[in-house]
Amino acid sequence: MFLRVINPNTTAAMTAKIEESARAVAGPGTRLDAVNPSMGPASIESHYDEALSVPGILTEIARGETEGVDAYVIACFGDPGLDAARELAHGPVVGIAEAAMHAAALLGRGFSVVTTLDRTRGRAHELATRYGSPCRGVHACDIPVLELDKDPDVLDRVVALGRTALHDDDSDVLVLGCAGMADLAEKVSAALGVPVVDGVAAATLFAQSLVTLGLRTSARSEYAQPPPKAYTGILRRFTV
Numbered sequence: 001m002f003l004r005v006i007n008p009n010t011t012a013a014m015t016a017k018i019e020e021s022a023r024a025v026a027g028p029g030t031r032l033d034a035v036n037p038s039m040g041p042a043s044i045e046s047h048y049d050e051a052l053s054v055p056g057i058l059t060e061i062a063r064g065e066t067e068g069v070d071a072y073v074i075a076c077f078g079d080p081g082l083d084a085a086r087e088l089a090h091g092p093v094v095g096i097a098e099a100a101m102h103a104a105a106l107l108g109r110g111f112s113v114v115t116t117l118d119r120t121r122g123r124a125h126e127l128a129t130r131y132g133s134p135c136r137g138v139h140a141c142d143i144p145v146l147e148l149d150k151d152p153d154v155l156d157r158v159v160a161l162g163r164t165a166l167h168d169d170d171s172d173v174l175v176l177g178c179a180g181m182a183d184l185a186e187k188v189s190a191a192l193g194v195p196v197v198d199g200v201a202a203a204t205l206f207a208q209s210l211v212t213l214g215l216r217t218s219a220r221s222e223y224a225q226p227p228p229k230a231y232t233g234i235l236r237r238f239t240v
């Protein structure tokens, strides 16, 4: 099978980190590549960034449909463009927040999310409500997405915040609220002694499992192909 993991921001170093996390769990029979759009925000830390990332995501989905991609992962914790992507894709499309929250719900009574900027906490709560997940709290380490690789204290700060979150929320699982934290899961789990879910790995395995089960996005109603219409201006270049 052919999985495509889409980093919705345009930072190649993050795409490489995401690819590493996805490859580490993909099966031997799975062809996998990780891509990012050539247009869009360098990182996604606001509703504005998220909105501007969606045309690039949809461009990558439309390209994947011509290249025989069987399933997609949207590797940004806000799950940007997820519903629109499902209208374009024939196979499954899995968001890393959705996957991480569902995985965490299988591992404990309640989970906490540790994310980057405080302003993104509302989006995480909104997604947990949509997904019906037992999220007991969302905590921000206030490290900008593109600083995660530069800040020497990032592991210590995430561990400290995770410890506080587990105590204050009385939760028993942690979810990493950024694709850029994918490489921290094992170390944070070892430090805190609880399961720590990396949404990139979880989404990759969910996508792979759905294809293995022969399941695909339903085209019956809401996720049917978009109704044909004219798109004007620059969007004409990025629409199907």
Ligand SMILES: O=C(O)C[C@H]1NC(=O)NC1=O
Pocket: 009, 042, 043, 044, 045, 075, 076, 077, 078, 115, 116, 117, 120, 145, 177, 178, 179, 180
């Ligand atoms: O919302 C966040 O902070 C994390 C989100 N932003 C990003 O560029 N990739 C992400 O996973």
